[in-house]
Amino acid sequence: MGRTIEALGKMQGHSFPVIIDVHNREQLSSDKLKEIDAAIEFSTPSVAPENIKDCINMGVPVVSGTTGWNEMVPEVEAYCREKNGALFYTSNFSVGVNILFALNRKLAEIMDQFPEYSVSINEVHHVHKKDAPSGTAISLAQQILEVNKQLSSWNLKGTNDPQGDSAGQLPIEAVREGEVKGQHSIHYESVLDSITLSHDAFTRDAFAAGVLLAAKFIKDRKGIFGMQDLLKL
Numbered sequence: 001m002g003r004t005i006e007a008l009g010k011m012q013g014h015s016f017p018v019i020i021d022v023h024n025r026e027q028l029s030s031d032k033l034k035e036i037d038a039a040i041e042f043s044t045p046s047v048a049p050e051n052i053k054d055c056i057n058m059g060v061p062v063v064s065g066t067t068g069w070n071e072m073v074p075e076v077e078a079y080c081r082e083k084n085g086a087l088f089y090t091s092n093f094s095v096g097v098n099i100l101f102a103l104n105r106k107l108a109e110i111m112d113q114f115p116e117y118s119v120s121i122n123e124v125h126h127v128h129k130k131d132a133p134s135g136t137a138i139s140l141a142q143q144i145l146e147v148n149k150q151l152s153s154w155n156l157k158g159t160n161d162p163q164g165d166s167a168g169q170l171p172i173e174a175v176r177e178g179e180v181k182g183q184h185s186i187h188y189e190s191v192l193d194s195i196t197l198s199h200d201a202f203t204r205d206a207f208a209a210g211v212l213l214a215a216k217f218i219k220d221r222k223g224i225f226g227m228q229d230l231l232k233l
Helices: 002-011 025-029 031-035 048-057 070-082 095-111 135-147 205-218 227-231
Strands: 039-041 062-064 086-089 118-125 153-156 169-176 183-189 194-200 223-225
Touching (some): 002 205, 025 031, 025 048, 039 048, 048 062, 048 070, 048 086, 062 205, 070 086, 070 223, 086 205, 095 135, 095 183, 095 205, 095 227, 118 135, 135 169, 135 183, 205 223, 205 227
Parallel strands (some): 039 062, 062 086, 153 169
16 A cells, blocks of 8 residues: 555655655654655554554654554544644545445445344455454444444454354454455345445555545644545545
């Protein structure tokens, strides 16, 4: 994602004066960082929270798309507010996926009136993706859980969790194969018919374009933001 964002950003006329990876992380405290408009953070779940905090400490707005650290998000958001920083975080920067989120919320409200339909989520990603289920799948599940009175939690299908696949849980199937950029579907099924919402990303540019929009949006702002703030969906 970092290379894709850099390539697309340069095509749009943006510059990337500081590029930090595992080999030069000490640059997170560099004075060069203070001169940039926004930091774009795509790393791994184990280091994302500290990366974001380091940028906030330098007074730099942060756009983060790293997933798999949900349990730390409230703490990092609280830290950002305490330091009067700026954080733009979402599980998926694709405009198309965020349209899917809006449709998912509306469909979940409708389907709560029809308990004869069971709901499940399926996501497919490339074999290099470290977290499962995807952050996008979890976001979709949380939207459904907010309104579906029959469900109390989600579970990863196929795990050894003794509570898995039981009544009251929303099953998520996570598949890792090839170089799939990202596929997500929400499936409702009754004995009579089925309804499916789906999104299929063809290229990482779909995510990179949203990241660059977010970086422009967060410049000179303070607070916590997401794609709903940017797209007004």
